[in-house]
Amino acid sequence: MANGELLYHAAGCISCHQPSPDLKTVDAAIPAGGAPLQTPIGVLYPINLTPDPETGIGGWTDLQFLNAVQRGISPEGENLVPALPYTSYAHMKPEDVLDIRAYLATLAPVKSPERAADIPAEPLIRRGIGLWKWVGFHPTPWTPDPAQSESWNRGSYLVNGPGHCQECHTPRNIFMALDSSKAFAGGPHPEGKGRVPSLLGLIERGRYTDAADIASALQYGEVMGYDKLSSGGMGQVQRNISMLPETDIKAIADYIASLK
Ligand code: HEC
Ligand code: HEC
Numbered sequence: 035m036a037n038g039e040l041l042y043h044a045a046g047c048i049s050c051h052q053p054s055p056d057l058k059t060v061d062a063a064i065p066a067g068g069a070p071l072q073t074p075i076g077v078l079y080p081i082n083l084t085p086d087p088e089t090g091i092g093g094w095t096d097l098q099f100l101n102a103v104q105r106g107i108s109p110e111g112e113n114l115v116p117a118l119p120y121t122s123y124a125h126m127k128p129e130d131v132l133d134i135r136a137y138l139a140t141l142a143p144v145k146s147p148e149r150a151a152d153i154p155a156e157p158l159i160r161r162g163i164g165l166w167k168w169v170g171f172h173p174t175p176w177t178p179d180p181a182q183s184e185s186w187n188r189g190s191y192l193v194n195g196p197g198h199c200q201e202c203h204t205p206r207n208i209f210m211a212l213d214s215s216k217a218f219a220g221g222p223h224p225e226g227k228g229r230v231p232s233l234l235g236l237i238e239r240g241r242y243t244d245a246a247d248i249a250s251a252l253q254y255g256e257v258m259g260y261d262k263l264s265s266g267g268m269g270q271v272q273r274n275i276s277m278l279p280e281t282d283i284k285a286i287a288d289y290i291a292s293l294k
């Protein structure tokens with residue numbers, strides 16, 4: 035459960051599964067779901083992740099949970115919109131994903147009924163996502179690089195798996211798939227507004243003095259005088275990362291600092 039809690043924060047589940055504004059008595063830190071999430075194809079209301087058996091995921095099997103989070107398939111067999119970053123979560127170890135589930139199972143159950151997505155031509159879109167998976171979805175497990183340090187490898191796992199940093203920091207090709215030849219090079223924001231900065235050569239370009247500087251930016255954010263860490267969803271990402279142990283924040287920074 036401790037590992038699951040850590041990875042739940044690294045994965046930022048709360049950023050999208052926030053409680054609906056109607057649930058006035060529910061703490062904003064509880065992923066009770068139902069808050070609107072704007073995406074380029076319409077508004078989605080990510081579900082209740084608390085263990086409530088009727089409106090949450092209490093009644094789901096572990097396999098249903100893995101299929102949703104790592105393959106983008108709902109218990110009904112539908113293709114899920116990749117706004118749920120299963121394309122990155124697919125690189126995680128399945129046992130780590132199940133640890134997240136074990137942590138979620140410790141939360142107090144909240145009644146928060148599922149709300150239908152507001153997507154024009156939804157059945158057609160969901161079929162289109164099935165086709166898109168052929169070109170844009172490569173669920174290969176993450177593998178370590180033995181030439182690199184333990185901290186770098188931990189950072190690589192956290193960034194490319196749970197942290198899903200590439201979902202915003204890597205531009206997409208004409209098929210809307212991540213363009214691996216431009217990994218971390220930044221580009222248009224996937225939600226359609228503004229741009230996402232490059233994470234390449236952050237030290238060489240003088241954005242940060244060293245890896246420790248990147249770590250403190252990720253840990254403390256703009257309150258410590260850093261900039262470019264609040265808009266376009268990065269504020270939520272930074273808050274989630276700040277919940278991690280310092281060794282993991284340093285690992286993420288070691289990996290990011292090595293991107294040339
Ligand atoms: C960037 C936003 C985002 C993040 C981060 C995110 N989700 Fe979601 N999640 C969504 C969206 C959007 C949907 C609805 C997808 C759809 O209806 O096609 C969803 C749906 C789900 C579903 C339900 C699938 C179904 O069958 O209805 C589960 C389970 C889920 N998410 C678990 C998680 C877990 C666990 C995490 C953290 C490890 C997480 N999500 C992080 C956006 C997100
Ligand atoms: C939801 C999209 C999104 C995700 C996911 C995301 N970022 Fe960002 N990131 C941004 C945006 C947008 C900015 C620029 C914010 C601003 O200018 O206020 C940014 C800025 C940054 C910066 C500052 C760059 C600079 O030039 O100083 C760093 C470092 C960074 N992100 C690291 C990460 C890491 C590490 C992860 C994964 C744990 C991550 N980001 C995940 C959108 C995202």
